[in-house]
Amino acid sequence: MQQQNRARIAIIGAGTIGGALARALAPEWPVTATRRDLKKARSLEELGVTLTGDNSEAAAWADLLLLAVKPRQVVPVLQEIAPFTDGKPVVSFAAAISLDIMNRAAPGTRFIRAMTNTAVEIRRGYTVYACSSQVTEADRKLAEEVMRHAGEVQPVEESHLDVLTAMAGSGPAYLYTVVESLIYGALRMGLPRDLALRSAAHTLIGASELLLASGKHPAELRDSVVTPGGVTIEGLYELEEGRVRTAFMKAVCAASVQARKLAEEARIQAEEAIRPSFAKKENPVGSNSGLNVPFRT
Numbered sequence: 001m002q003q004q005n006r007a008r009i010a011i012i013g014a015g016t017i018g019g020a021l022a023r024a025l026a027p028e029w030p031v032t033a034t035r036r037d038l039k040k041a042r043s044l045e046e047l048g049v050t051l052t053g054d055n056s057e058a059a060a061w062a063d064l065l066l067l068a069v070k071p072r073q074v075v076p077v078l079q080e081i082a083p084f085t086d087g088k089p090v091v092s093f094a095a096a097i098s099l100d101i102m103n104r105a106a107p108g109t110r111f112i113r114a115m116t117n118t119a120v121e122i123r124r125g126y127t128v129y130a131c132s133s134q135v136t137e138a139d140r141k142l143a144e145e146v147m148r149h150a151g152e153v154q155p156v157e158e159s160h161l162d163v164l165t166a167m168a169g170s171g172p173a174y175l176y177t178v179v180e181s182l183i184y185g186a187l188r189m190g191l192p193r194d195l196a197l198r199s200a201a202h203t204l205i206g207a208s209e210l211l212l213a214s215g216k217h218p219a220e221l222r223d224s225v226v227t228p229g230g231v232t233i234e235g236l237y238e239l240e241e242g243r244v245r246t247a248f249m250k251a252v253c254a255a256s257v258q259a260r261k262l263a264e265e266a267r268i269q270a271e272e273a274i275r276p277s278f279a280k281k282e283n284p285v286g287s288n289s290g291l292n293v294p295f296r297t
């Protein structure tokens with residue numbers, strides 16, 4: 001399909017995730033991206049992305065918005081663009097900020113709350129999302145088509161999104177720790193660096209793809225490569241002694257607890273940011289918009 005016949009996508013906040021999404025989507029869709037410091041996003045222009053520092057201009061132009069600012073910036077940015085997002089679908093990738101908060105910050109906008117990871121840049125992301133009740137089937141299909149272009153997509157209950165933040169969002173950091181450890185083990189045994197990195201990374205890819213393709217439980221696949229008295233069991237025995245499984249389980253639990261704690265803090269602070277703006281509407285003389293309440297992420 002010709003780019004000009006496709007939905008226009010505005011990415012608000014072209015940082016790590018927003019920039020990665022822009023790079024994945026620009027060849028297929030007309031994309032406008034925003035951030036305050038446009039110098040840092042110049043490389044996107046080479047891919048055909050239009051840059052602007054004006055969120056409202058981008059919102060007015062777009063059919064679909066992808067919001068990728070930090071959680072503390074979500075409410076102020078939504079309040080800024082609300083006049084231009086009325087009746088439009090907006091997908092927020094921000095951790096912690098619930099559909100309820102967004103609905104109240106910009107009533108009339110149709111929100112999808114998503115979580116993804118940096119692999120969207122190479123179209124191998126894993127994106128989960130939940131829709132607010134105002135989202136139409138056409139919105140959902142468009143948003144899913146766009147997100148699917150950047151990798152795997154799955155609808156989920158919103159209540160699962162904080163744990164999925166700790167899995168899909170933070171997961172690459174845990175897996176890079178695994179890969180780095182494998183590389184250092186191999187370096188210790190004298191393997192050249194490049195070979196160590198490639199063997200660790202490709203082993204991770206192959207193991208993941210076999211896991212998904214086979215439909216088997218990882219324990220079954222692990223057992224299938226253990227030979228009595230062989231090589232693998234020696235490595236596994238060391239991992240068990242190092243309590244690696246406990247460490248990873250604790251990592252996911254701790255990150256999930258932190259995601260929930262931040263979500264609760266975000267809720268309280270968003271309440272404060274939203275409330276004065278309602279008061280302001282009722283009383284136009286009121287001056288404090290309450291938009292500078294800091295969110296901690």
Ligand SMILES: NC(=O)c1ccc[n+]([C@@H]2O[C@H](COP(=O)([O-])OP(=O)(O)OC[C@H]3O[C@@H](n4cnc5c(N)ncnc54)[C@H](OP(=O)(O)O)[C@@H]3O)[C@@H](O)[C@H]2O)c1
Pocket residue numbers: 012013014015016017018034035036037038040055068069070071073077093094095096115116117118169170
């Ligand atoms: N990084 C991850 O792996 C990951 C994974 C999943 C989800 N997320 C979520 O994605 C969101 C972005 O995270 P990130 O890591 O990509 O952060 P980031 O690199 O800091 O990107 C945020 C971007 O928003 C821009 N921004 C800030 N205020 C703005 C405004 N008023 N208008 C327009 N743009 C504005 C910033 O650029 P300027 O300062 O130049 O404006 C920055 O480029 C977060 O909510 C996070 O929870 C991140």
